[in-house]
Amino acid sequence: xxxxxxxxxxxxxxxxxxxxxxxxxxxxxxxxxxxxxxxxxxxxxxxxxxxxxxxxxxxxxxxxxxxxxxxxxxxxxxxxxxxxxxxxxxxxxxxxxxxxxxxxxxxxxxxxxxxxxxxxxxxxxxxxxxxxxxxxxxxxxxxxxxxxxxxxxxxxxxxxxxxxxxxxxxxxxxxxxxxxxxxxxxxxxxxxxxxxxxxxxxxxxxxxxxxxxxxxxxxxxxxxxxxxxxxxxxxxxxxxxxxxxxxxxxxxxxxxxxxxxxxxxxxxxxxxxxxxxxxxxxxxxxxxxxxxxxxxxxxxxxxxxxxxxxxxxxxxxxxxxxxxxxxxxxxxxxxxxxxxxxxxxxxxxxxxxxxxxxxxxxxxxxxxxxxxxxxxxxxxxxxxxxxxxxxxxxxxxxxxxx
Amino acid sequence: xxxxxxxxxxxxxxxxxxxxxxxxxxxxxxxxxxxxxxxxxxxxxxxxxxxxxxxxxxxxxxxxxxxxxxxxxxxxxxxxxxxxxxxxxxxxxxxxxxxxxxxxxxxxxxxxxxxxxxxxxxxxxxxx
Numbered sequence: 001x002x003x004x005x006x007x008x009x010x011x012x013x014x015x016x017x018x019x020x021x022x023x024x025x026x027x028x029x030x031x032x033x034x035x036x037x038x039x040x041x042x043x044x045x046x047x048x049x050x051x052x053x054x055x056x057x058x059x060x061x062x063x064x065x066x067x068x069x070x071x072x073x074x075x076x077x078x079x080x081x082x083x084x085x086x087x088x089x090x091x092x093x094x095x096x097x098x099x100x101x102x103x104x105x106x107x108x109x110x111x112x113x114x115x116x117x118x119x120x121x122x123x124x125x126x127x128x129x130x131x132x133x134x135x136x137x138x139x140x141x142x143x144x145x146x147x148x149x150x151x152x153x154x155x156x157x158x159x160x161x162x163x164x165x166x167x168x169x170x171x172x173x174x175x176x177x178x179x180x181x182x183x184x185x186x187x188x189x190x191x192x193x194x195x196x197x198x199x200x201x202x203x204x205x206x207x208x209x210x211x212x213x214x215x216x217x218x219x220x221x222x223x224x225x226x227x228x229x230x231x232x233x234x235x236x237x238x239x240x241x242x243x244x245x246x247x248x249x250x251x252x253x254x255x256x257x258x259x260x261x262x263x264x265x266x267x268x269x270x271x272x273x274x275x276x277x278x279x280x281x282x283x284x285x286x287x288x289x290x291x292x293x294x295x296x297x298x299x300x301x302x303x304x305x306x307x308x309x310x311x312x313x314x315x316x317x318x319x320x321x322x323x324x325x326x327x328x329x330x331x332x333x334x335x336x337x338x339x340x341x342x343x344x345x346x347x348x349x350x351x352x353x354x355x356x357x358x359x360x361x362x363x364x365x366x367x368x369x370x371x372x373x374x375x376x377x378x379x380x381x382x383x384x385x386x387x388x389x390x391x392x393x394x395x396x397x398x399x400x401x402x
Numbered sequence: 403x404x405x406x407x408x409x410x411x412x413x414x415x416x417x418x419x420x421x422x423x424x425x426x427x428x429x430x431x432x433x434x435x436x437x438x439x440x441x442x443x444x445x446x447x448x449x450x451x452x453x454x455x456x457x458x459x460x461x462x463x464x465x466x467x468x469x470x471x472x473x474x475x476x477x478x479x480x481x482x483x484x485x486x487x488x489x490x491x492x493x494x495x496x497x498x499x500x501x502x503x504x505x506x507x508x509x510x511x512x513x514x515x516x517x518x519x520x521x522x523x524x525x526x527x528x529x530x
Contacts, residue, residue: 018404039495046406046494050485050502071462075430075469079495174461176491 019048019188020055028184036087036183043180048188051171057189060145062089062182063138064130065096065154066175069118070359077117077124084124090185094133094142095125096155097299097324097354104350108360130182134352135326137243139166140301152187154178156250157243157298157375160218163228163257165242169193172256192256196228201263204233205273210392211244215374216280217272218248224270225255230263240307240393243298247375284377287387290370293317293400295393296324297355297376305333309341311394315401317346322360327351345401357383372396403507405521406490409499412518412530413478415511416450418442424463424492433475451519452477453511457489467492479519481527483508501526 021029021041029045031038044056066072072080099118100110126132135141138153139161145151147167153159154173162168171190173181181187202221206213214237221229237245249255295308305325323342325333330351333339339349353360355376361369361384368387369380377388391399420441422428427437433448447470457463467489470476479499482489493500499519503511507527511517516530 039497042407042494042497043491046490046500047487049404049406050487050490066462066465071460072465073462075465075472076462078472079465079468174464174487174491176461176464176495177487 018052018054019045021045025056025186034086036083040180040183043176044184044186044188047174047177047180048190051188051190053188053190055189056186057150057193058185059150059152059181059187060091061149061151062091062093062178063096063151063153063155063158064093064125064175064178064182066179067096067121067125067134068099068353068357068359069114069121070099071357072121072175074117077121080121080124084127087183088129089182091182093130093182094135094138095130096136097134097356098122098352099359101350101352104348107348109362110359114359133326133328135328136298136354136356137301137326140239141326141328144168150187150193152178152181156256157247159256160246160249160258161243163192164246164259170256172250172254191227196257196259198225198228198230198259198263199267200225201230201232201267201269203269203271204231205271206277209241210394211241212372212374212390212392213277214241215244215248215372216277218245218250219252219280219284219374219378220248220272220276221258222249222252222255225249225253227255228257228259229255230259230261230267232260232262234260239301240304244372244374247298247373251375251378280374281390284374284381284388285390286381287368287389290319290368290389291366292320292322292361293370293396294322294324294355294361294376294380295372295396297371297373297379299354300325300329302329302332305329305338305342306336308393309338311397312341312345312401315345315397317401319400321347321400322355323347323349324354325349325351355380361386370396370400403504403526404485404502405500405526406485406502407493407498407500408521409479409497410520410522411451411478411499412516413449413451415453415513415515415517416442416445416447416477417453417511417513419455421455421458423459424457424466424488425460428466428470430466430469430473431475433470433473446475447477448475450477451479451481451517453481453508455508456482456484457486457492459488461488461491463488464492464495467498468495471496471498481508481511503527
């Protein structure tokens, strides 16, 4: 009798908790390895239970979001300052952009409170042993580990790029699950880390696509896709176009992987045609022209900077043009002489920050922004509250320079 | 039923049929819902057992949950119908018990009821 009762109680408990932890993980969750480890494991367990993972697995690299004071605010700043006192990351950990470029922050009307809080956040991450990369394109500025390596990327475009193009495996992590992974070196074994079984194939039907088209395709895919999608009908794509597609997808939904091909015959098929493209365009394009131009969301890599320099030969912008890239790229570009060329053409070059969620563009000063980024457009519109004029890079160069 | 964050507490239910966007909807100092369009407008979630369908909006909302806990204005526990990562990681960060329940259980929970929560018990939610 007691035996039966005990078995039934145990079976109820098993049903409540799917995730199985090792003895060491259990001990951390109980607080036997300190409060911060306990908190980190609570985050991993909550995330794992919510995404139906059955265990935690080791990861080799974490990429953190939650860096920009504009997004994490005082609560985030205080939290990071408090945990950084006695926490160090366990694996290679890199960092998303922050709110400004310290080299030229005085040119933008940011108040001192913003600057000091942002520097405190920067300092907290550095204290924890995080590489201060301030970049949303870790896949372009760091060496890619070997095929199939498990990582934990919180930046959505980077997670999608890692899964789709770099043969890495990551969940679409939140700022907190990625931070917990950095501290513990582990992550829940959720569906994106296992077999791919998309139930949907998107057929690309738009002719002569440019990076804006691919951004809109990604945005559409993120809306209709669940965890991963097949995508067919793509031709050769350059880096700018691949990044645009990943950025678009990360903005609109929870989907975090493209598989290239038709998929199984039982997959549902959806066309991305001129009509669907127009719908996305109408949702995000709210102005005929912009007061300033932004390039880089995701940030530009060296290849895109070099291409931009080529396009701007003998031309200059008629209005302000902000160009966002990682610091390492800005330094390389300076050595090659690209930054001189871009500044001559009227560009403001900013490292460590990004179009996306920038505090450097305020609706008090600007009505509308021209950009070729779908991701940038979404956040400029919804977070900065400015109108957006969408144009491809070649169109921007044609219309906005002389 | 699914346990996302473990814990033990008892208190009075405050229920909302609307999802909650913690970033920008909750006053961090007082725990009062400040969104005029929200069903719980002007009500304080402090020390309640907050029952709502799910969290929505930016994942940064998790830091808001951490803030209200630091300011002693957080709920004692949360019960949702759907798991979302903002509330899950927010409650984990702040150590607030979080339970996900099915539709039937969700419907049966009403504002004003006194309940106890013990996630280690075979019957984690008990009406008092």
